[in-house]
Amino acid sequence: MKKIVLITGATSGIGQACARKFAENGDKLILTGRNLEALTAIRQELEHKGTEVLTLAFDVRDSETATQCITSLPAEWKDIDVLVNNAGLALGLEPEYEGCMEDWEPMIDTNVKGLLLMTRLVVPGMVERNRGHIINMGSVAGDAAYAGGNVYCATKAAVKALTDGLRIDVANTPIRVTNLKPGLVETNFSNIRFHGDVDRAATVYKGIKPLTGDDIADVAVYAANAPEHVQIAEVLILATHQASGSVIVRK
Numbered sequence: 001m002k003k004i005v006l007i008t009g010a011t012s013g014i015g016q017a018c019a020r021k022f023a024e025n026g027d028k029l030i031l032t033g034r035n036l037e038a039l040t041a042i043r044q045e046l047e048h049k050g051t052e053v054l055t056l057a058f059d060v061r062d063s064e065t066a067t068q069c070i071t072s073l074p075a076e077w078k079d080i081d082v083l084v085n086n087a088g089l090a091l092g093l094e095p096e097y098e099g100c101m102e103d104w105e106p107m108i109d110t111n112v113k114g115l116l117l118m119t120r121l122v123v124p125g126m127v128e129r130n131r132g133h134i135i136n137m138g139s140v141a142g143d144a145a146y147a148g149g150n151v152y153c154a155t156k157a158a159v160k161a162l163t164d165g166l167r168i169d170v171a172n173t174p175i176r177v178t179n180l181k182p183g184l185v186e187t188n189f190s191n192i193r194f195h196g197d198v199d200r201a202a203t204v205y206k207g208i209k210p211l212t213g214d215d216i217a218d219v220a221v222y223a224a225n226a227p228e229h230v231q232i233a234e235v236l237i238l239a240t241h242q243a244s245g246s247v248i249v250r251k
Contacts, residue, residue, distance in 0.1 A: 123170075
């Protein structure tokens with residue numbers, strides 16, 4: 001059955017890959033992001049291939065605009081079947097005692113509070129309809145801190161706790177809750193983390209074949225289409241030569 005899938009942070013990286021993979025699956029897509037031009041480009045690309053797409057330009061940190069966009073969805077788009085809480089970012093790799101509030105606040109506001117906001121806006125409808133699936137984009141960083149990761153790791157640990165808590169909250173319903181935990185994925189993630197320093201970002205993936213956004217999107221689509229009695233609660237996805245957030249063998 002064709003689903004309505006809402007994906008946050010759909011303009012690049014894993015979010016954009018999820019948009020393409022769910023489109024290939026035949027689903028209808030609500031795509032959100034901050035960059036209207038990029039949203040328009042992915043919408044046009046997918047519509048050209050026959051996918052029904054609705055785009056909403058807002059930042060998940062902006063609770064007022066996000067609330068307005070979700071509560072005013074057209075009737076034919078309101079019954080969201082799958083929420084992919086993908087919007088997130090990392091900034092900086094300084095020791096915690098030398099960190100920058102200007103980096104910490106966007107990470108906490110996006111990775112934690114933005115996820116909570118979208119959950120609060122979308123999941124009540126799922127509960128009312130007695131169906132739905134929430135896929136939260138966690139990280140291997142949420143399992144254990146690594147050098148310089150302090151606040152980012154804390155936000156992804158929060159994603160794990162919030163995902164587990166939500167799964168408990170809806171255990172009396174058919175709603176499923178999934179935490180995807182990628183390791184090294186080559187997107188613009190490191191470029192953002194290093195504030196546009198392309199050369200420094202490239203060193204993150206040097207000597208190892210990293211995952212791609214498509215690799216993570218494949219798992220998201222699989223989880224969303226598992227039999228109704230199967231709940232893919234948590235998946236850790238690593239590159240072959242990555243053993244944990246801090247153990248990476250480079251060749």
